[in-house]
Amino acid sequence: MEPSQAVTPPYLATPLRLEPFRALTLAPQRVGDAAAARAFARPYREVAGRLRRWQATGRVLRDETPGLYLHEYTADGITVRGIVGALDMSRRAPDLASRAVLPHEGIYPHRAHDLAERMLVMKLNPAPILLVHRGPAETRHVIAALLKEEPQRRFTDRGDQRHRVWPIRGADLDRVHASLLDSRPVIADGHHRYAAYLQLQQAHPGTAWDRGLAMLVDQDDTPLQLGAIHRVLRRVKLTTLGDALVGGPHALEASSREAAVSALGTDTLAVTDGRTWAILRLDLQGDRSAVEAFHDDVLPALATPPAAIGYLHTADETLHKVRRDRDLAVLMPAPDFDLVHRIVAHDRLLPEKATSFQPKPSTGVLMRSVDDE
Structure with missing residues (x-):
């Protein structure tokens, strides 16, 4: 779909x-x-x-x-x-x-x-x-x-x-x-x-x-607790993501697993192909969420779109689903309720699987x- x-x-x-x-x-x-x-x-x-x-x-x-x-x-x-x-x-x-x-x-x-x-x-x-x-x-x-x-x-x-x-x-x-x-x-x-x-x-x-x-x-x-919903991009390489972001407002920086996970935040995602880790820094203007920037800016910049996108509720499950050197795991930050409310109050919708209320x-x-x- x-x-x-x-x-x-x-x-x-x-x-x-x-x-x-x-x-x-x-x-x-x-x-x-x-x-x-x-x-x-x-x-x-x-x-x-x-x-x-x-x-x-x-x-x-x-x-x-x-x-x-x-x-x-x-x-x-x-x-x-x-x-x-x-x-x-x-x-x-x-x-x-x-x-x-x-x-x-x-x-x-x-x-x-x-x-x-x-x-x-x-x-x-x-x-x-x-x-x-x-x-x-x-x-x-x-x-x-x-x-x-x-x-x-x-x-x-x-x-x-x-x-x-x-x-x-x-x-x-x-x-x-x-x-x-x-x-x-x-x-x-x-x-x-x-x-x-x-x-x-x-x-x-x-x-x-x-x-x-x-x-x-x-x-x-x-x-209710707002949790992140992470992504697995099928048949997308880390180098392909890096090439797509060169010269743009978003930046991909090499990192270790510990540093990437620690950096995860409002405008920062952690990315891995199962072997190498990186930090994806987003350029968020105004009341814009990380999940919007990722879907509206980052994914369209890829030379070839993902063969499929998987949505997982835990980091461990997300990493388990990645086929090494063939897929990308993208760990997302948990959204903020007040930001979500401001977004929808201004007549914007979030991408699919943006929030997990629990x-x-x-x-x-x-x-x-x-x-x-």
């Missing part, structure tokens, strides 16, 4: 609204269990009936009263809290100033279409998309008060994530609604599901498909059935 085939999904219009829904939850012993994924597998037309049968036998729990939910999860020592609700998808932004949700990557229309078809047949949002913002003080006050109360659910799942869930109803619900109206969160995870929500809303306006499940995380409260919650803690609305 060529990057040029990626497109920007439509923008939602302000104000941001998370609506109440009746949560479905897999029984704790099934959350985080790989076998539980079969509940959402083909044939998708059987998923809704399967969940109803599981509900009758206690393997799926259903809330009778709609609400928003505070979901706290802990993975690998990192705790994240977010408000989960049915995001109103029914209004499109007429201009950039009216945007309520900011995607930071483009989407491939066929992937979004496939996801929309799957959800339509399942009659289900099986997991929330992940949104992140710097939350208002009023919402944090509501969350702080909820944390003093006993959660509705508390358990450790099969993947060793710890979960606590509180419903948000009544006066607290009104306070959260009012405090979030001016929020403009960034999509941290779920760009294609977001685009699928938009397709479903457009095809079925005035129905439960006017909404799609979302989790809103406050980066000032329990921040940790993500296990599937099955909070689900939304459109048959319940």
